[in-house]
Amino acid sequence: MRKVINAALVAGILGMVALIVAQEVMVSRTPQGQAKALESEPNIGINTNNRQAVCKMLNTLLSDEYLLYVKTQNYHWNVTGLMFNDLHLFFGEQYKQLASIVDMVAERVRMLGGTAHGTMQEFVENARIKEAAGMVPPYKEMLKNLLADQESIIRSIRVDIDATSDEFEDMGTNNFLCELITKHEKMAWMLRAYIS
């Protein structure tokens, strides 16, 4: 009886070891030392250099989108004044749209075989949008800051749209960015309307 139990114990331990070894085999290391699951490279008619360049471009955009999402949510929480109710709701709608955009941009990176940035450190290091920690501006400044950031993102996307068609020959991302720019243009219009 004891031998049977020992044999079962040994078999169990061997099974666990095999599982750990299999997991190690399934994981490779990037040059930066980060673990990366092995997947097949997308064979979608875009050469590797172009795909990687588009992923880098999209990760920079993702960082901008994430910072603007956090900034808009910050203003949703901290806005004060006569316009409180309107702006609390308005900023709430905008940060939810930005959360959805963040998700779409990150997933576009994955569709192209890249790894989406997913840490605050990466977002802050790569974003062109700037934060102003410790500052709670009056509501008119909030509107102006968000409009400036939205317009900055719109200008960046416009440059990226040209690059995806002229340089990287990636019309899927080109189409994605053409749709994305109109979402930002609508958000910018609404901010502009409040300011005027």
Ligand SMILES: [Fe+2]
């Ligand atoms: Fe809320």
